[in-house]
Amino acid sequence: KAGVTQTPRYLIKTRGQQVTLSCSPISGHRSVSWYQQTPGQGLQFLFEYFSETQRNKGNFPGRFSGRQFSNSRSEMNVSTLELGDSALYLCASSPEPQTRNYGYTFGSGTRLTVV
Protein backbone atom coordinates (compact mmCIF):
# COMPACT_ATOMS: atom_id res chain seq x y z
CA LYS A 1 0.00 0.00 0.00
CA ALA A 2 1.57 3.26 -1.10
CA GLY A 3 2.18 5.90 1.55
CA VAL A 4 1.53 9.61 1.44
CA THR A 5 3.25 11.11 -1.59
CA GLN A 6 4.36 14.71 -1.70
CA THR A 7 5.76 16.44 -4.74
CA PRO A 8 8.14 18.00 -5.34
CA ARG A 9 10.62 17.03 -2.60
CA TYR A 10 12.67 20.19 -2.97
CA LEU A 11 11.83 23.60 -4.34
CA ILE A 12 13.70 26.88 -4.62
CA LYS A 13 11.68 30.02 -5.31
CA THR A 14 12.35 33.73 -5.41
CA ARG A 15 10.70 36.17 -3.04
CA GLY A 16 7.43 37.43 -4.49
CA GLN A 17 6.73 34.32 -6.56
CA GLN A 18 4.00 31.81 -5.87
CA VAL A 19 4.28 28.05 -5.36
CA THR A 20 1.98 25.02 -5.45
CA LEU A 21 2.69 21.86 -3.49
CA SER A 22 0.95 18.55 -4.05
CA CYS A 23 -0.07 15.72 -1.75
CA SER A 24 -1.57 12.33 -2.60
CA PRO A 25 -2.96 10.58 0.49
CA ILE A 26 -2.98 6.88 1.21
CA SER A 27 -5.60 5.13 -0.90
CA GLY A 28 -8.91 5.24 0.93
CA HIS A 29 -7.93 8.12 3.18
CA ARG A 30 -10.23 11.08 2.71
CA SER A 31 -8.75 13.57 5.18
CA VAL A 32 -5.64 15.58 4.37
CA SER A 33 -3.88 17.99 6.71
CA TRP A 34 -0.97 20.33 6.04
CA TYR A 35 1.71 21.42 8.50
CA GLN A 36 4.59 23.87 8.25
CA GLN A 37 7.79 22.91 10.06
CA THR A 38 10.50 25.45 10.86
CA PRO A 39 13.37 25.35 13.38
CA GLY A 40 11.97 28.32 15.26
CA GLN A 41 8.24 27.61 15.33
CA GLY A 42 8.22 23.82 15.12
CA LEU A 43 5.21 22.11 13.59
CA GLN A 44 2.33 24.46 12.92
CA PHE A 45 -1.05 23.44 11.55
CA LEU A 46 -2.05 25.05 8.26
CA PHE A 47 -5.37 23.48 7.26
CA GLU A 48 -7.34 20.27 7.01
CA TYR A 49 -9.52 19.10 4.14
CA PHE A 50 -12.17 16.44 4.01
CA SER A 51 -14.51 15.71 1.13
CA GLU A 52 -13.17 18.71 -0.79
CA THR A 53 -14.09 21.06 2.06
CA GLN A 54 -11.75 22.91 4.40
CA ARG A 55 -12.71 21.71 7.88
CA ASN A 56 -10.15 23.56 9.94
CA LYS A 57 -7.63 26.33 9.43
CA GLY A 58 -4.59 27.39 11.37
CA ASN A 59 -3.38 30.90 12.08
CA PHE A 60 -1.69 31.71 8.79
CA PRO A 61 -2.18 34.69 6.47
CA GLY A 62 -4.43 34.49 3.45
CA ARG A 63 -1.40 34.00 1.20
CA PHE A 64 -1.64 30.36 2.24
CA SER A 65 -4.46 28.48 0.62
CA GLY A 66 -5.35 24.94 -0.29
CA ARG A 67 -7.86 22.72 -1.94
CA GLN A 68 -8.83 19.10 -2.20
CA PHE A 69 -9.97 17.24 -5.26
CA SER A 70 -12.62 14.55 -5.62
CA ASN A 71 -9.92 11.83 -5.52
CA SER A 72 -8.75 13.23 -2.13
CA ARG A 73 -5.50 14.58 -3.55
CA SER A 74 -4.70 17.98 -2.13
CA GLU A 75 -2.69 21.02 -3.14
CA MET A 76 -1.54 23.98 -1.14
CA ASN A 77 -0.57 27.31 -2.63
CA VAL A 78 1.52 30.10 -1.22
CA SER A 79 1.39 33.42 -3.06
CA THR A 80 3.79 36.36 -2.81
CA LEU A 81 6.48 34.29 -1.16
CA GLU A 82 8.47 35.76 1.72
CA LEU A 83 11.82 34.63 3.07
CA GLY A 84 10.07 33.44 6.23
CA ASP A 85 8.05 30.94 4.21
CA SER A 86 11.15 28.78 3.85
CA ALA A 87 10.20 25.57 5.63
CA LEU A 88 9.44 21.90 5.37
CA TYR A 89 5.79 21.49 4.40
CA LEU A 90 4.31 18.22 5.57
CA CYS A 91 1.13 16.58 4.43
CA ALA A 92 -0.67 14.00 6.54
CA SER A 93 -3.60 11.76 5.76
CA SER A 94 -6.11 9.85 7.86
CA PRO A 95 -9.30 7.94 7.04
CA GLU A 96 -11.59 10.68 8.32
CA PRO A 97 -11.19 13.77 10.54
CA GLN A 98 -13.16 12.12 13.29
CA THR A 99 -10.87 9.11 13.37
CA ARG A 100 -8.69 10.66 16.04
CA ASN A 101 -7.59 7.30 17.37
CA TYR A 102 -5.95 6.52 14.03
CA GLY A 103 -3.31 9.18 14.14
CA TYR A 104 -1.95 10.60 10.93
CA THR A 105 0.38 9.16 8.31
CA PHE A 106 2.83 11.75 7.13
CA GLY A 107 4.56 12.20 3.82
CA SER A 108 8.27 12.98 3.51
CA GLY A 109 7.52 16.65 2.96
CA THR A 110 8.44 19.36 0.49
CA ARG A 111 11.45 21.46 1.41
CA LEU A 112 10.76 25.01 0.20
CA THR A 113 13.57 27.52 0.11
CA VAL A 114 12.76 31.15 -0.68
CA VAL A 115 15.70 33.28 -1.82
Next chain:
Amino acid sequence: AQSVTQLGSHVSVSEGALVLLRCNYSSSVPPYLFWYVQYPNQGLQLLLKYTTGATLVKGINGFEAEFKKSETSFHLTKPSAHMSDAAEYFCAVSAPSGYSTLTFGKGTMLLVSP
Protein backbone atom coordinates in the same frame (compact mmCIF):
# COMPACT_ATOMS: atom_id res chain seq x y z
CA ALA B 1 -7.72 23.95 23.31
CA GLN B 2 -4.84 21.58 23.85
CA SER B 3 -1.14 22.22 24.25
CA VAL B 4 1.97 20.12 24.68
CA THR B 5 5.22 20.85 26.49
CA GLN B 6 8.31 18.76 25.84
CA LEU B 7 11.00 19.27 28.46
CA GLY B 8 14.47 19.51 26.95
CA SER B 9 15.15 20.41 23.35
CA HIS B 10 18.10 18.00 23.39
CA VAL B 11 18.67 14.79 25.36
CA SER B 12 21.98 12.92 25.24
CA VAL B 13 22.40 9.29 26.25
CA SER B 14 25.01 6.61 25.80
CA GLU B 15 24.28 3.53 23.76
CA GLY B 16 22.65 0.97 26.04
CA ALA B 17 21.37 3.57 28.51
CA LEU B 18 17.76 4.31 29.41
CA VAL B 19 15.95 6.79 27.17
CA LEU B 20 13.44 9.12 28.84
CA LEU B 21 11.75 11.88 26.83
CA ARG B 22 9.28 14.01 28.75
CA CYS B 23 5.90 15.25 27.57
CA ASN B 24 3.24 17.12 29.52
CA TYR B 25 -0.07 18.16 28.05
CA SER B 26 -2.84 20.57 28.78
CA SER B 27 -6.38 19.67 27.80
CA SER B 28 -9.87 20.32 29.10
CA VAL B 29 -10.91 16.72 28.32
CA PRO B 30 -8.97 13.46 28.37
CA PRO B 31 -7.07 13.68 25.11
CA TYR B 32 -5.60 11.31 22.60
CA LEU B 33 -1.80 11.32 22.82
CA PHE B 34 0.83 10.42 20.27
CA TRP B 35 4.58 10.16 19.90
CA TYR B 36 6.18 10.62 16.50
CA VAL B 37 9.80 10.27 15.38
CA GLN B 38 11.46 12.20 12.58
CA TYR B 39 14.73 11.20 10.95
CA PRO B 40 16.73 13.77 8.96
CA ASN B 41 15.03 14.89 5.74
CA GLN B 42 12.04 12.66 6.35
CA GLY B 43 8.45 13.00 7.48
CA LEU B 44 7.06 11.96 10.84
CA GLN B 45 6.55 8.31 11.74
CA LEU B 46 4.05 7.26 14.39
CA LEU B 47 5.79 5.50 17.30
CA LEU B 48 2.80 4.88 19.54
CA LYS B 49 -0.51 6.31 20.63
CA TYR B 50 -2.83 6.40 23.62
CA THR B 51 -6.55 6.70 23.03
CA THR B 52 -8.42 4.69 25.65
CA GLY B 53 -7.85 1.60 27.76
CA ALA B 54 -4.49 0.50 29.12
CA THR B 55 -2.40 3.46 30.18
CA LEU B 56 0.93 1.78 29.35
CA VAL B 57 1.31 1.77 25.60
CA LYS B 58 3.93 -0.15 23.65
CA GLY B 59 5.10 1.05 20.29
CA ILE B 60 7.58 0.25 17.59
CA ASN B 61 11.35 -0.09 18.01
CA GLY B 62 11.05 -0.99 21.72
CA PHE B 63 9.56 2.32 22.85
CA GLU B 64 6.74 2.64 25.33
CA ALA B 65 4.86 5.46 27.07
CA GLU B 66 2.60 5.72 30.07
CA PHE B 67 -0.42 8.00 30.29
CA LYS B 68 -0.66 9.51 33.76
CA LYS B 69 -3.78 11.58 34.06
CA SER B 70 -2.94 12.88 37.55
CA GLU B 71 0.38 14.23 36.28
CA THR B 72 -0.93 15.19 32.79
CA SER B 73 2.09 13.40 31.40
CA PHE B 74 2.89 10.98 28.60
CA HIS B 75 6.63 10.34 28.86
CA LEU B 76 8.39 8.16 26.28
CA THR B 77 10.90 5.53 27.42
CA LYS B 78 13.15 2.83 26.02
CA PRO B 79 15.20 0.58 28.30
CA SER B 80 18.32 0.50 26.13
CA ALA B 81 19.25 3.13 23.54
CA HIS B 82 20.61 2.16 20.16
CA MET B 83 22.57 4.36 17.79
CA SER B 84 19.71 4.14 15.30
CA ASP B 85 17.39 5.85 17.83
CA ALA B 86 19.13 9.18 17.22
CA ALA B 87 16.37 11.39 15.78
CA GLU B 88 13.90 14.08 16.76
CA TYR B 89 10.86 13.04 18.76
CA PHE B 90 7.55 14.86 18.89
CA CYS B 91 4.72 14.49 21.36
CA ALA B 92 1.26 15.42 20.05
CA VAL B 93 -2.23 15.78 21.47
CA SER B 94 -5.68 15.72 19.96
CA ALA B 95 -9.17 16.08 21.35
CA PRO B 96 -11.07 12.78 21.15
CA SER B 97 -13.92 14.13 19.08
CA GLY B 98 -14.90 16.84 16.68
CA TYR B 99 -12.69 18.46 14.10
CA SER B 100 -9.73 18.87 16.41
CA THR B 101 -6.28 18.82 14.88
CA LEU B 102 -3.03 17.37 16.11
CA THR B 103 -1.10 19.85 18.24
CA PHE B 104 2.62 19.14 18.48
CA GLY B 105 5.25 19.90 21.05
CA LYS B 106 8.48 21.64 20.00
CA GLY B 107 10.32 18.35 19.74
CA THR B 108 13.26 16.74 21.53
CA MET B 109 16.42 15.79 19.66
CA LEU B 110 17.80 12.52 20.99
CA LEU B 111 21.57 12.16 20.67
CA VAL B 112 23.10 8.71 21.22
CA SER B 113 26.84 8.35 21.79
CA PRO B 114 28.83 5.14 21.52
